[in-house]
Amino acid sequence: MLYSLYELGHLSVAPLRIAALMQSSMLRSPLNPVADTEIARTAAAASDLFESMTRRYRKPDWNLPTTMVEGAEVAVTPKTVWSSPWCSMVHFERNEEQLEAARGTRADPAVLLVAPMSGHYATLLRSTVEAFLPEHDVYITDWADARMVPVLSGRFDIHDYIDHVMAMLRALGPETHVVAVCQPGPLVLAAVSLMAEENDPCAPATMTFMGSPIDARKSPTAPNKLAENRDIDWFKKNMIHSVPALYPGAFRRVYPGFLQLASFMGMNLSRHVDAHQAYFQNLVKGDGDSTEKHREFYDEYLAVMDLTEEFYIQTLEEVFQKYSLATGTFAHDGKLVNPGAITKTALLTVEGENDDISGIGQTQAAHTICANIPEHMRQDYIQPGVGHYGVFSGRRFRTEIYPRMREFMRAFQSPAARNAKRANLKLVSEA
Known part of the structure; x- marks a missing residue:
């Protein structure tokens, strides 16, 4: 049940995530006369942060061409x-x-x-x-x-x-x-x-x-x-759930990736909160190098498997x-x-x-x-x-x-x- 509720929650915010992406693109557009104002940069940064926090992170590529x-x-x-x-x-x-x-x-x-x-x-x-x-x-x-x-x-x-x-x-x-x-x-x-x-x-x-x-x-x-x-009974009752019908492994009993991720982040929660605050501030400032390093790390860290x-x-x-x-x-x-x-x-x-x-x-x-x-x-x-x-x-x-x-x-x-x-x-x- 928990796994299905998680999937439902992810699907329910999909329209908001799409709206955030559209708003970010509009606010940063070179055709937008107020794109360089602090209000526009702050709003665009907020949209980017919302999108990154609600996105489903897929398995990363190796990216080792040479x-x-x-x-x-x-x-x-x-x-x-x-x-x-x-x-x-x-x-x-x-x-x-x-x-x-x-x-x-x-x-x-x-x-x-x-x-x-x-x-x-x-x-x-x-x-x-x-x-x-x-x-x-x-x-x-x-x-x-x-x-x-x-x-x-x-x-x-x-x-x-x-x-x-x-x-x-x-x-x-x-x-x-x-x-x-x-x-x-x-x-x-x-x-x-x-x-x-x-x-x-x-x-x-x-x-x-x-x-x-x-x-x-x-x-x-x-x-x-x-x-x-x-x-062991505690772990079986609280950590094990069935894969929803959306996936090839439907009905398999698993320890879900999203629960593992919650455990990972809970160990150093303040560090992750600080990192996302810094990410938001760097987006507002337009610090491309710092924001790219943040994205690279979290694109990997937030991609989890069951x-x-x-x-x-x-x-x-x-x-x-x-x-x-x-x-x-x-x-x-x-x-x-x-x-x-x-x-x-x-x-x-x-x-x-x-x-x-x-x-x-x-x-x-x-x-x-x-x-x-x-x-x-x-x-x-x-x-x-x-x-x-x-x-x-x-x-x-x-x-x-x-x-x-x-x-x-x-x-x-x-x-x-x-x-x-x-x-x-x-x-x-x-x-």
């Missing part, structure tokens, strides 16, 4: 090379001729970025992809919005997520480097553990966990405490209430997951000093859980002065975190394996 390799511009084309109803693995394919002209025949390490499935689209990692592109062959998991997946496509839970990660690593072949950003950390670690137990040749060369709740008991944050203090009920509830139970992986009790398809089986995959953990979502120590816990990885194959890094999003985006990520990740991956990369895998990826693409 990258710079050794000072030369190289074209980039996102292509889906593996897919299921729930996920597409996107390859940021760099133009081969331009690439070889820029840096010769050197092969770059392949990196699978496992994006969070926690409300935002994979495009939230755009700047992460951008940083890796000049020196890596980059792939990313692009998870589907649950409201767009028909009920006939079946369920999707944390065990399906683990199976998807293993399937994508096998499609990429040996010597891939996997990077889990935030939420997927425990599930990616489970996938690598299972592959290690099977002595799978496609187990990754390295695994990097960034701001991940590997053990959410460490330095609990506000989201951790909420998950601990409420029982999660399936089973995935959301199982994540709460296993990661934030039972701490199953950290306590050695997590089972996948009836088989106990043993991170101690990992001996050949190197481990890097990255945390932000001011992370208010995954506290200090939650990601570091991977070193304790993966007890049998040799000492020389481990690294831990805490980035001073950054919060959760600064761990994988922004200036500090580009200049301080990414260089460490690059060197770590290269330290465990076999040139012969890189060349062999490039041929394999060509077959995956053609398939």
